[in-house]
Amino acid sequence: LLHSFNSEDIKMSAEIARLCKASLQSAMVGTDENNIQSGKDFYKFFFTNYPDLRIYFKGAEKFTADDVQKSERFEKQGQRLLLGVHILAETYANQEVFKAYVRETINRHRIYKMDPALWLAFFTVFNGYLATKTQLDDATKNAWAELGKVFNEEAQTHLKNSGLPHA
Amino acid sequence: LLHSFNSEDIKMSAEIARLCKASLQSAMVGTDENNIQSGKDFYKFFFTNYPDLRIYFKGAEKFTADDVQKSERFEKQGQRLLLGVHILAETYANQEVFKAYVRETINRHRIYKMDPALWLAFFTVFNGYLATKTQLDDATKNAWAELGKVFNEEAQTHLKNSGLPHA
Numbered sequence: 001l002l003h004s005f006n007s008e009d010i011k012m013s014a015e016i017a018r019l020c021k022a023s024l025q026s027a028m029v030g031t032d033e034n035n036i037q038s039g040k041d042f043y044k045f046f047f048t049n050y051p052d053l054r055i056y057f058k059g060a061e062k063f064t065a066d067d068v069q070k071s072e073r074f075e076k077q078g079q080r081l082l083l084g085v086h087i088l089a090e091t092y093a094n095q096e097v098f099k100a101y102v103r104e105t106i107n108r109h110r111i112y113k114m115d116p117a118l119w120l121a122f123f124t125v126f127n128g129y130l131a132t133k134t135q136l137d138d139a140t141k142n143a144w145a146e147l148g149k150v151f152n153e154e155a156q157t158h159l160k161n162s163g164l165p166h167a
Numbered sequence: 168l169l170h171s172f173n174s175e176d177i178k179m180s181a182e183i184a185r186l187c188k189a190s191l192q193s194a195m196v197g198t199d200e201n202n203i204q205s206g207k208d209f210y211k212f213f214f215t216n217y218p219d220l221r222i223y224f225k226g227a228e229k230f231t232a233d234d235v236q237k238s239e240r241f242e243k244q245g246q247r248l249l250l251g252v253h254i255l256a257e258t259y260a261n262q263e264v265f266k267a268y269v270r271e272t273i274n275r276h277r278i279y280k281m282d283p284a285l286w287l288a289f290f291t292v293f294n295g296y297l298a299t300k301t302q303l304d305d306a307t308k309n310a311w312a313e314l315g316k317v318f319n320e321e322a323q324t325h326l327k328n329s330g331l332p333h334a
Contacts, residue, residue: 030266031270079267082267083267086258086264087257087258090264091254097253097254100197100250101254
């Protein structure tokens with residue numbers, strides 16, 4: 001295949017981006033108190049529902065939702081996480097930029113020696129969180145599933161090309 | 168002012184984003200040889216035309232364009248730089264995400280103790296590079312100038328709020 005994207009693909013990725021971006025309006029980044037809270041809320045949801053994954057957060061392995069709420073570290077981390085997901089949605093319609101951001105994200109997480117299966121699992125976690133903020137219709141859920149699938153494909157390819165464990 | 172953005176602002180930021188994104192087609196990120204070269208070419212242009220700024224690149228203070236060409240470090244750094252600029256253009260139409268990415272970029276550069284005046288100057292450097300890749304018409308040059316101005320305003324505000332030197 002000389003061209004991996006045709007005009008149908010481009011239209012579809014634009015529609016997926018539109019749906020994901022619309023749903024993220026309920027979890028906006030920013031410096032206002034409600035934006036800061038949205039970021040903390042992700043980690044409160046994450047640590048409450050997936051306590052085993054706290055092992056990746058050195059010093060916070062036993063954090064409860066209350067600990068997250070009071071934490072300056074997770075105030076910052078919450079904004080970083082939300083920003084990362086917003087960037088995924090904002091770039092999805094431009095697949096080469098999206099995939100470059102996936103690779104950069106993988107590079108930045110190399111030091112944490114994550115289980116490679118967690119890259120796909122992340123989108124289940126994030127959608128669980130997002131569903132606490134807004135109603136996600138089926139089209140939006142499918143859009144996130146597709147974005148997560150494309151993210152994961154590029155992530156695993158890049159892990160492999162980098163000589164790292166991959167799923 | 169209760170609402171800092173009105174529909175005219177939104178239309179204008181979408182048009183600025185469109186023009187910047189279009190010009191960046193000539194400096195695309197990616198894993199192909201021409202994409203890798205585009206990233207290196209930024210640093211070759213940068214170090215050749217602004218040799219005094221090499222001081223911020225520890226170990227590369229005396230790098231020539233030839234040194235950049237042969238460098239694995241600048242192969243990676245070139246992709247990171249191009250990705251960052253693509254993300255600016257991709258998010259510009261969503262100003263809150265754009266500004267969050269500006270703040271994150273400032274946070275990540277804190278360790279380099281940069282002269283705060285360089286944040287605005289960067290866009291002159293980058294446009295000089297981009298002009299070696301494609302013809303920039305006046306509308307596109309104005310779009311980049313406006314994006315750079317908004318970037319710099321948020322950057323200086325964030326530096327100030329972080330208790331750091333600002334311009």
